[in-house]
Amino acid sequence: MASVPPQRPISLAQSLHEDHDILDGPLTFEEAIANTEGMKVIFLDRAMVVHKPVGSVQIGDLPAKDEIQDSVKKRVQFLDVVLDYEGDLDLKEIETMFLQQRYQDLPAPIKMKGNNVLPYSMQLFILKTGDRKWNIVKHVRFAEGTKVISSAIMSMCTGRPLEIDYQKNFREGSRALQYMLEGLGGFQVRYCKLVPMNASNKPSRETDDIRAGFQFIKANGPTENDDGQFTSWTEEQVNDPNSPLHKWDRGVIKEFLRCQADKGAQAGTIRDWPLTLVDFTPWAINTVFAPILPYLTGHSVIWIGKSEVGKSPASYTLSHLMSAFWLLQEDRTQEVPGFQTASHLDYFRKERGRRTKPRVYDDGNLYREQAASVKAVTEVSGLDRKTMARWNASSYEKGQLCQLCSNPYDRTVEKPMSPGRESDSVTFENFYKLIRPSFHREFDEEDLLAVLKRSCVVVFTDVGIYVRTPGTTRDAIPRTAWPSEDFGLVSPCSRSTFTAYKRGFALPPRPTHQENLQWSLNLLQAALDGEDVPRCCTVLGRKLNGAKYVEEVRPTLAGISASTTYFPEQENEQVQAEPPTKRFRSVKSSSALLQNAAATREELKENTETEGTKEEAAVPPTPVAVKKECVDVEAKFKSIVCWIICKLVSAKIREIIPFSQEDTASISKGAFSRSICQLAKAQINICDPFAQDAIVVLISKGKLAKGRVWSLPVSWMMPSEHDYFVEWKSVKYTREKTSVGPRGVRKDQMKWKRTLPQLLRADEKGIIKMLVADKLLPNWAGKKCPRCSTGTLSKLSDLKGYGLKHRCSARNCRARINPHHLHPLFTECQGPQKQSLQMQAAMLLLKLHRVPQSTIHLLLGQNHKAIEDMDKKICKLRRDFVERKERDIIFGNGKSWVDIEADEATFDKRDISQTPDLKHLIVKKGETVMWEQWAGVVQRGRPDTLVLHKLTPKLTVKRAPGPGAIRKTEWTTLGTKLLQDRHVILHTDSAKSYKAKISGVLHDRVIHCKKRVKRNGKWIWLAPKYTSIVKHKIPNTKGKYLKTKSGTQIIDRCWRFLKDRLILNQHTRSNSALLRAKLRSAQYEYWFKNSDHWVGCGSLCAEHMRKFAHT
Structure with a gap:
């Protein structure tokens, strides 16, 4: 077909x-x-x-x-x-x-x-x-x-x-x-x-939507994260289709929330400052501002002197003015002028310095700042200005105005002004003494002169006002008397506005604010250009109706008039001194709180109804009258304190004896110290202590120490609680018997074989005998010569011109050998670096006692390189011993069950993207951080069984908090090698890797972090579970069980012990031999933490020297 x-x-x-x-x-x-x-x-x-x-x-x-x-x-x-x-x-x-x-x-x-x-x-x-x-x-x-x-x-x-x-x-x-x-x-x-194809799957958002989203976060986002609010709120908003943050990146939202929360940890930016130069009195403009305006672009301003004269508003106004000036120069007029203020230079570190955002050091301790910091801050025209800060540095841009405000000055050196005079001058020496208390005591005179060269200094005292312009000259400083009893720089026309701003009232900007700011900019430009500007003045007068007025006349600049008029006997601005606030229910006294429940409920109801009526009528509420009652406050206070005690110890009451209010007042202090009271409902409910009139008193059969709260005696507990208490006491955390208690040997109970005075007082022959007796030096007498390996070394003898030496018997050698020849710790050299055995032994003893290197340098006067070299030699000597000895460690005896703890810890990290020798390890482009992570296994009660194994975690991104837990493949290999068929109970944390099945090992785990779960419709945090009693069935037995306490407290303390002995620097980095040596040295100290390290060091040196000193 x-x-x-x-x-x-x-x-x-x-x-x-x-x-x-x-x-x-x-x-x-x-x-x-x-x-x-x-x-x-x-x-x-x-x-x-x-x-x-x-x-x-x-x-x-x-x-x-x-x-x-x-x-x-x-x-x-x-x-x-x-x-x-x-x-x-x-x-x-x-x-x-x-x-x-x-x-x-x-x-x-x-x-x-x-x-x-x-x-x-x-x-x-x-x-x-x-x-x-x-x-x-x-x-x-x-x-x-x-x-x-x-x-x-x-x-x-x-x-x-x-x-x-x-x-x-x-x-x-x-x-x-x-x-x-x-x-x-x-x-x-x-x-x-x-x-x-390579584009992101997330659709791009419109700019308006992005701005609206961030504005929504600012307005509605949580401001604290103590209970995980950042995560929960972010999840709700991201998954809400009606939220402007729907399907946003969670990381972006939480990062912005963290930035908003961190605003409190850095210098705040003020952008709504209401004052300009127009808001200051004419005499303040003439006397204070006019002399310093020409210097603001290249110099700082230091305000010193008495409080409540206007140092802060004056400095803030100049900062606001300079911010507007530089924004105008940079053609950024659409931005709002702003400045930063803080009480410590450290708070400026979060933001890069910009000349468009001046800084004010206000309400801080200027007298505690070092000379280098003050000079860096005041050098406005400097190119590279930085001050030391935590984990970072605070930077300042060239041209960024910085102002310092301080109060201390020396009143004793100030001389009064002659009567009738409005101004005079003081010598530079008096001025220097006047301002000296505001600077650090270690300031040298030249340091202070350097600060004065960079700054305009304005000083306010009880006598007058000092204004010194920048420079190093020692000319007299002009002083101007206060014009009246009113010492304030701010004009009376603007004081109500300034007061409202300080109290936090949300006031609309004044209509003339932009015009006043422009007038201030015109005045600043005229001062910078050196133009002649008429002085400001104050005119007093009366209107036709007899009202007094004060006219503050300021010159007209570029067509802008800044003159103001106010009436001293009237309000100048319609600024409400006190804003309308919501009336809250008044807080009652302790006696009112202790009234009976019925009266309390009735009164609260009455108050609530009264307040509701008044709010509806829009009439300001009157204070709520507190109903007084003849109540024995002391007796009721005892009742509440006892209820709190019961609440804290979670007592279960077995014997209840009710008392009336009158009976409670008659309880003696002795009976009170032997009893615990609990306010309750009829069902003995302690949730509401004010719900019933009855007071329930539980009489103790034992004695409680007066003035001290004890937990309830065991006899008061319910049977189940009593059994658990007895069981907890009977099961020991460390079941094995140890020679030293769990707290170890106290330092004041230990005694080492040698002390520092013994080593320093010994002569040359005595120190050698001492070190030979302690096995730190070998006895070369009768040993083969290490030079020729044929001759025999003589006894120690004093060779003229050479000191104490051993002499080789070989005719062709005849070498003179030092007692510390080829020693792993002591050095032998000539010249200025030569050190006696006494000094080297003393240095070794101090290093074994973990004395800081800087302290050793101060005590012995040794070069820091010699001390560091000694430390490296000790670490390498211990490393060789530990790595050799660790192979012989065996856990348990294979018969009885022992407790083993295992965990992993991270010691350091490094970015290998710029390291040529390690670049080949990078698999993914962004993962370039290598971690130094080790696994540890230790048997409880035997610190000498600590085994450390270096892990090879995967490379991570830079922002990763850590490399994660040990991988299952690594733990399976390590656990099988150390614990297989050893009859051990393994105690670890909840990492999944430790769940690997190993024969002869029973596994326990604890929870080290709190967990957020939902109970009865509410999110709660479950507390961590650090230890508990666990019952294990022994394998291959009939009905035999073993009780033990789970936990990783010993291995956790071990990590703390090791990290305290690690000093990380540029030479001790992740994957470095020196870090491994230091970690092995700390492991050696943990093995023998209750022993004499001097004697232990002698054993290490003797073992090392056996390969050289032999017959």
């Missing part, structure tokens, strides 16, 4: 009867696939509306079948096509409905029919074909890949339902379909977008 020739499938255009002769349109499905190679489809959160002319792609070119035949088959997406629709369509209204997500209000041909509750997205394409004629294509896709039967799809369609036919191109078909739909042109509402 002849085969049927292959036929081309009928196209959508043919099935729609558009053209029976044409199979292909301008764009075929295969061409669309080829055109979208390297592209992918991403889904948008919001509709994207596009207006285009009608495109070249026809509806018939779409990869679809005309009819949905099978009504049972389920589909994820489909097309709904309405051809030649005749009617009016308001495209602008349709666009608004889509953007506002009002899908139910869409007009009839666009809105889907039926009441389908399944969520879906719909892309809309409207093509105008004539007057009031349209072709409409709707691409509907059900959410989350939900499949819907064809009968339900057909009931939803308003036009012809079409089945999308990808043929065999399922992977590329979706992007080709989107490409062809976009090619239709016309009015389009899209929820999909074609992007390059």
